[in-house]
Amino acid sequence: MPGQRIAAPAALPRRMIRIGNAGGYWGDDPGALRRQLTGGPLDYVTLDYLAEVTMSILQAQRARNSELGYAGDFLAQMRECLPLLVERGVTVITNAGGINPLGLGRRIQALARELGLAVTVGVVDGDDILPRLVDLAAGGDPLANMETGAPLAPVRARVTAANVYLGAEPVVRALQAGCQVIVTGRVTDTGITLAPMIHAFGWAADDWDRLAAGVVAGHIIECGAQASGGNFTDWRTVPGLAHVGYPIIEMNEDGSFVVTKHRGTGGLVSTATVKEQLVYEMGDPRAYISPDAIARFDTIALAPAGRDRVRVSGVRGAPRPERFKVSMAYDDGWKAAGTVLISGPEAVAKAQAAAAIFWRRLGQRYAATHTSVVGSGSIWPASLDRCEPDEVLLRLAVRDPDRAKVEAFGVLLPALILSGPSGMAVTGGRPKPTPVVAYWPALIRRRSVAARVVVLAAGGGETAQTIEFTDAAPGAAQAPAPAGRRPRVRAWPGRTRRVKLRTLAHARSGDKGDTCNIGVIARSEAVYDWLRESLTAVVVRRFFRGIVKGKVVRHEVHNLLALNFLLEKALGGGGTVSLLLDPQGKTLSQALLEMEVEAPARIVPRE
Numbered sequence: 001m002p003g004q005r006i007a008a009p010a011a012l013p014r015r016m017i018r019i020g021n022a023g024g025y026w027g028d029d030p031g032a033l034r035r036q037l038t039g040g041p042l043d044y045v046t047l048d049y050l051a052e053v054t055m056s057i058l059q060a061q062r063a064r065n066s067e068l069g070y071a072g073d074f075l076a077q078m079r080e081c082l083p084l085l086v087e088r089g090v091t092v093i094t095n096a097g098g099i100n101p102l103g104l105g106r107r108i109q110a111l112a113r114e115l116g117l118a119v120t121v122g123v124v125d126g127d128d129i130l131p132r133l134v135d136l137a138a139g140g141d142p143l144a145n146m147e148t149g150a151p152l153a154p155v156r157a158r159v160t161a162a163n164v165y166l167g168a169e170p171v172v173r174a175l176q177a178g179c180q181v182i183v184t185g186r187v188t189d190t191g192i193t194l195a196p197m198i199h200a201f202g203w204a205a206d207d208w209d210r211l212a213a214g215v216v217a218g219h220i221i222e223c224g225a226q227a228s229g230g231n232f233t234d235w236r237t238v239p240g241l242a243h244v245g246y247p248i249i250e251m252n253e254d255g256s257f258v259v260t261k262h263r264g265t266g267g268l269v270s271t272a273t274v275k276e277q278l279v280y281e282m283g284d285p286r287a288y289i290s291p292d293a294i295a296r297f298d299t300i301a302l303a304p305a306g307r308d309r310v311r312v313s314g315v316r317g318a319p320r321p322e323r324f325k326v327s328m329a330y331d332d333g334w335k336a337a338g339t340v341l342i343s344g345p346e347a348v349a350k351a352q353a354a355a356a357i358f359w360r361r362l363g364q365r366y367a368a369t370h371t372s373v374v375g376s377g378s379i380w381p382a383s384l385d386r387c388e389p390d391e392v393l394l395r396l397a398v399r400d401p402d403r404a405k406v407e408a409f410g411v412l413l414p415a416l417i418l419s420g421p422s423g424m425a426v427t428g429g430r431p432k433p434t435p436v437v438a439y440w441p442a443l444i445r446r447r448s449v450a451a452r453v454v455v456l457a458a459g460g461g462e463t464a465q466t467i468e469f470t471d472a473a474p475g476a477a478q479a480p481a482p483a484g485r486r487p488r489v490r491a492w493p494g495r496t497r498r499v500k501l502r503t504l505a506h507a508r509s510g511d512k513g514d515t516c517n518i519g520v521i522a523r524s525e526a527v528y529d530w531l532r533e534s535l536t537a538v539v540v541r542r543f544f545r546g547i548v549k550g551k552v553v554r555h556e557v558h559n560l561l562a563l564n565f566l567l568e569k570a571l572g573g574g575g576t577v578s579l580l581l582d583p584q585g586k587t588l589s590q591a592l593l594e595m596e597v598e599a600p601a602r603i604v605p606r607e
Contacts, residue, residue: 017200019193019217020248023047023094024224026054026071032224032246033077033092037084039262042248044196047074047094048189048222053576055161055186056329056437058098059130069100070183078108078181079115085180086117093171093192097183099161101125102454104183109456118458122179124170126451126467127186129326129444130162136448143326143442147513152442158330160437164444165325167291168214170451170467171195177455186327190218190290193249201253212295212317213255215288219295220259220277220312221247226508227259227277228308229267233506233593240266245308256313258305269308272506272521275560279519281510282564285557287318291325294318298557322471323443332438332577333367334406337397338413338431339374343423344390348376350421351394358396358416362409368399370572370579379581380591383543393427397579399436406433437576439513446471486558489529492600499604502593505531509589514574515550516567516585518592521560526603528561534597540565543595544588 020042022033026049036045049071062069074096085092097104105123112119129136133156136143143152143162152159163186172195174182184192194214197203203210220227227247229238245265250258259274261267278297282288285297294317301314342351351373359369372378375392377385398409410431417424446469454464501520504527509518520535522528541552550568557564571585572578582588 016250016252017043017196018248018250019044019046019196019221021046021048021193021221021224021246023049024222024226025049025051026073028224030073030077033081034084035265036246036248036262037081037088037090039245039265042088042090043200045090045092046192046221047092047096048192049074049094049096050098050186052327052329052439053437055099055163055327058100059161062100067100067103070098070104071096074183075104075107075111078111082108082112082115082117082119082181086119091175091180091182091196093182093184093195095184095187095189095192097123097125097185099128099163099185101183101185105454105456108181108183112458119181120177120179120458121456122174122177122182123454123456124166124174124182124184124187124451125454126170126449127164127166128162129164129449130159133159133162136444139448141444141448143328143444146325146441146443152440155330155440158332159440160329160331162326162328164449165291165327166449166451167191167320168195168198169292170453172198173453173465173467174455175199177453179455188218188290189222190215191292193218193221194292197251206319208293208317208319209315210255210317211293213257213312213315214251215290215293215295215317216278216297216300216312216315217249217251217257219288220274221249223277223280225267226280227273228261228269229273231508232268232273232276233502233508233589234272238266238268242266255315256311259310259312260308267308269310271302271304271310274302274310274312275521275562276506276508276519278560279517279521279557279562279564280508281512282517282519283512283566285555285564289321289325291320293320298559300559302560323445324449324469326442326444328440328442329437330440332436333399333401334403334433335397335399335436335576335579336406336410336431336433337395337579338410339396339427340394340413340416341425341427342392342394342421343425347389347392347423348373348386350423351376351392354394354416354420354424355396357420358413362412364405364408366398366400366405366409368572368579370397371395372581374581379587380594381544382546384591384594395581399577399579403433438573439575439577441513486529486532486556488532490533492530495601496598497601497604498596498598500593501535501595501597503604504597504599505593507589507593509585509587511571511574511584514569514571516570516588518565518567518585518589519562520565520589520592521562523605524603525561527605530599530603531563532556534599535563537565540567540592543592544570547588
């Protein structure tokens with residue numbers, strides 16, 4: 001019902017809660033959870049494990065062993081940290097459950113009994129719709145590709161994973177049931193952070209501004225140390241990265257919050273580090289879509305609030321989308337990649353000659369091939385000057401539906417060592433074919449999805465409740481605050497200086513399928529005004545010629561002094577389909593910052 005509040009225990013609501021992150025992907029620092037628990041006070045800790053490809057990996061894992069299908073790393077962390085959670089009264093929420101969250105939940109409950117601990121474990125599932133694809137299509141959910149419009153039917157038999165992006169609501173139910181460890185399937189990284197806020201503060205289901213603030217908070221900390229100094233453009237200014245502190249949100253009941261980290265830890269929390277994380281994987285800043293609300297990133301206000309503390313306020317939101325997003329993966333052939341070390345002199349010329357020799361010898365056509373000379377700048381735009389290194393890695397890759405052809409590539413590559421240019425050495429074994437798992441995004445009606453919350457009681461026994469969804473968003477949309485227009489400055493008199501873009505801005509890039517986003521953040525208001533006039537979509541596309549196969553779209557984000565560029569068809573298909581060395585576009589922001597520009601001398605920051 002519109003305006004209905006979710007019931008909370010009598011001791012709540014509270015005025016402020018602390019939520020820390022201890023993992024941004026499967027493979028992140030396994031010691032981060034313990035450091036968050038011992039570094040200072042926290043109420044909740046979240047860990048994000050899942051990406052699109054991860055779900056297919058877990059499906060294959062469960063196909064080999066029906067008891068698996070979850071991130072086993074989290075279970076290992078629980079063996080070390082479960083006593084600390086109980087001692088300190090901290091609740092942990094993670095989507096490490098993958099495609100078998102109930103299996104992981106039961107393992108955690110068994111571990112708690114082994115350790116002599118009384119812990120109530122919550123499990124959220126219902127996101128896995130792989131067994132229902134045929135029935136869903138017959139019932140009115142065709143699950144066409146939301147980016148291309150292509151029908152699912154031709155690839156349906158090859159789909160290996162299909163998961164709905166659930167939001168915060170089922171996690172809130174688990175919190176209401178008193179669960180101290182909650183493991184989920186495909187709940188969004190923002191949803192696992194938003195849920196404790198709804199639970200603690202009793203936010204209404206249509207309080208779009210506060211829900212959007214929670215979504216923004218979740219986005220800031222979802223990638224772990226990327227918000228606290230990791231992967232930061234000005235990395236030389238970040239102290240103590242060897243013992244970096246992971247980010248913490250201090251959320252207030254009114255939706256304003258502070259981003260910080262534990263005292264005494266390394267890293268840096270500043271408006272600049274927070275801005276870089278905000279633009280990471282950003283699309284249209286006016287509509288950051290989550291299952292719980294649409295957040296307007298163009299309304300966010302940042303301000304320093306002390307050492308390693310940034311205050312965030314002013315976030316406005318809009319009603320959640322009418323449908324859930326579905327992430328599917330399907331088998332799409334085979335690929336292989338191999339490298340050869342080549343030393344100088346003329347290392348680059350030798351690598352180019354070796355590649356030409358190899359492809360001619362191979363004598364086969366593939367669905368896709370790729371050649372790069374790693375170390376010579378080959379993964380960056382041709383616009384940039386090349387260096388002449390003393391050693392490079394020649395990297396060759398192929399993709400094709402025919403496994404035998406991919407195997408032939410791997411067999412022939414080592415033969416290049418003794419029959420090509422001088423100075424070559426083996427860097428690895430024979431490349432072997434690996435499956436290509438392609439990404440298929442789709443939309444599904446909310447009423448076609450039912451989440452389930454299973455409570456594993458400390459004393460034994462399991463209870464379950466089903467959560468059904470409706471298509472219509474509750475309540476009417478609140479009118480979002482207008483972002484406002486910033487006056488343009490078209491005349492820049494005076495002398496100019498030729499500088500690299502990194503002198504004027506910092507940046508971060510990420511991926512969404514085959515699209516790379518690059519957020520460029522000006523170092524001052526004057527620089528931002530000049531960049532709005534000078535760093536156009538046309539200029540950026542020209543700079544990335546040969547890399548960007550589609551169009552470039554630019555969004556202005558006045559409140560962050562940022563420009564967000566979407567580079568379409570820039571990642572070789574994206575994900576595991578891509579043969580690129582950097583299929584997620586992580587390096588492209590650094591490439592753009594190497595662009596030389598002729599800027600007004602008066603706006604160039606002093607060294």
